Amino acid sequence: MGFDEDKSLKLSRLFNMTTITPPTTSYKPLSELTLSLPNTLSFKAFTSHGRDVAFHSYANEPPLFTIEVPDSYPSPVRLLLRSPEKATLANCEPAHTPGSRPERWELVIPSETYQHMGTEGKGKVTGEIQQLNAESRTVMEKIGKDTYQVAALWLTQSHYQTSAPKMPLQTTYRWQKQEQQSAASTTFSNPDWKLTNPTTGEVHAVFFERWSATERGQMQFRRSFGREWELTVVLSVGMIVEEGRRRKRTRGNFAMGFAKGHGGASF
Numbered sequence: 001m002g003f004d005e006d007k008s009l010k011l012s013r014l015f016n017m018t019t020i021t022p023p024t025t026s027y028k029p030l031s032e033l034t035l036s037l038p039n040t041l042s043f044k045a046f047t048s049h050g051r052d053v054a055f056h057s058y059a060n061e062p063p064l065f066t067i068e069v070p071d072s073y074p075s076p077v078r079l080l081l082r083s084p085e086k087a088t089l090a091n092c093e094p095a096h097t098p099g100s101r102p103e104r105w106e107l108v109i110p111s112e113t114y115q116h117m118g119t120e121g122k123g124k125v126t127g128e129i130q131q132l133n134a135e136s137r138t139v140m141e142k143i144g145k146d147t148y149q150v151a152a153l154w155l156t157q158s159h160y161q162t163s164a165p166k167m168p169l170q171t172t173y174r175w176q177k178q179e180q181q182s183a184a185s186t187t188f189s190n191p192d193w194k195l196t197n198p199t200t201g202e203v204h205a206v207f208f209e210r211w212s213a214t215e216r217g218q219m220q221f222r223r224s225f226g227r228e229w230e231l232t233v234v235l236s237v238g239m240i241v242e243e244g245r246r247r248k249r250t251r252g253n254f255a256m257g258f259a260k261g262h263g264g265a266s267f
Contacts, residue, residue: 001189017195019246027227029056029221029224029230030057030064030221030224030230030234031220031221032218032219032220032221033055033056033057033064033218033220033234034051034055034056034057034058034218035053035054035055035056035061035121035215035216035218035219035220035237035241036051036056036059036180036214036216037052037053037054037213037214037215037216038052038053038054040064042055050245051068051069051070051071051126051242051245052067052069052166053066053067053069053209053216053238053241053242054058054066054067055067055234058215058231062084063084064152065081065082065083065089065231065233065234066081066082067079067080067081067082067083067235067241068080068082069238069242070154070221073246073249074098074224075094075098076094076096076097076098076103076105077092077239077242077246078091078093078094079091079092079095079200079238079242080092080241081231081234081235081237081238082182083228083252089109089110090105090107090108090109090232092104092106092107092108092140092235092238092239093106093108095139096192102141102142102143103141103142104139104140104141104142105138105139105140105141105239106137106138106139106140107124107137107138107139107150107235107236108135108136108137108138109136109137109138109228109231110134110135111134111135111136112150125133130136131203133211136152136154136228136232137153138150138152138153138154138232139153140150140236141153141263142254146176146177146237147174147175147176147177148175148236148240149171149172149173149174149175149248150172150173150174150175150195150232150233150236151171152171152172152173152229152232153171153173154171154172154228154256155169155225156243157169159225159226159229168199170197170199170200171250172196172198173187173195173196173204174195174196174198175193175194175195175236175240176193176194176196177192178191178192178193178194180192182196186208186209186257188206188208188218188220189207190208190226191206191207191208191209191220192209192217193206193208193209193237193240194206194209195207195233195236199258202223203222204222204223204233205220205221205222205223205237205253206219206222207220207240208236209241210243211244211248216241217241219233219234219237221233221243
């Protein structure tokens with residue numbers, strides 16, 4: 001039987017740098033998360049001055065994530081999203097200088113892509129799989145007093161596979177603070193913040209604040225576009241919380257935003 005060189009080249013081109021599905025994992029979409037300060041009796045909690053925030057599925061369980069906030073005041077906020085094993089899952093870096101407008105940050109989510117690697121050549125077709133490191137970069141911009149725009153330009157129609165049929169692709173979403181009569185009345189059905197599709201008005205996530213020595217609030221996902229999207233939303237909530245903490249600190253609210261300077265209680 002002779003070797004068909006033309007067929008070999010066609011197969012080689014087909015397999016060369018063709019994206020394939022990553023190894024399957026048992027990923028469970030996030031639903032509701034409780035925000036609190038990490039172990040308030042620890043030395044780390046004391047030295048972080050109440051900046052760090054832990055995200056729990058249930059208040060009495062270990063956190064799924066922790067957002068660490070390096071002490072950069074008065075420079076723009078920086079965030080690190082870490083796993084319980086302290087691995088960095090994502091980070092948020094300022095894309096503006098102090099005092100400049102608009103205030104803008106890049107939310108970077110490392111991701112893994114897998115590709116078939118083929119070699120074009122006489123009689124050579126390989127099926128090796130190479131793991132590549134990639135990033136999903138989202139721009140978060142403050143476009144109003146209590147409004148943040150989240151532009152996830154990496155979202156594609158494939159992220160909408162579990163969404164409603166024929167749902168149009170939307171890559172820009174908006175966190176908007178809601179008018180409230182009383183902080184005590186806020187719930188998931190009456191939240192402080194809503195993440196919405198500005199085109200359709202659909203709510204994708206909500207967050208209500210709880211400011212105390214141990215609490216920061218709760219958030220709920222209404223729709224998910226996968227792990228990278230969820231981590232992006234968690235980071236954006238961390239940004240909202242830290243911006244709120246800084247405002248309280250500037251206003252001299254010792255109990256809620258921690259005192260000015262480098263000492264005192266751990267909240």
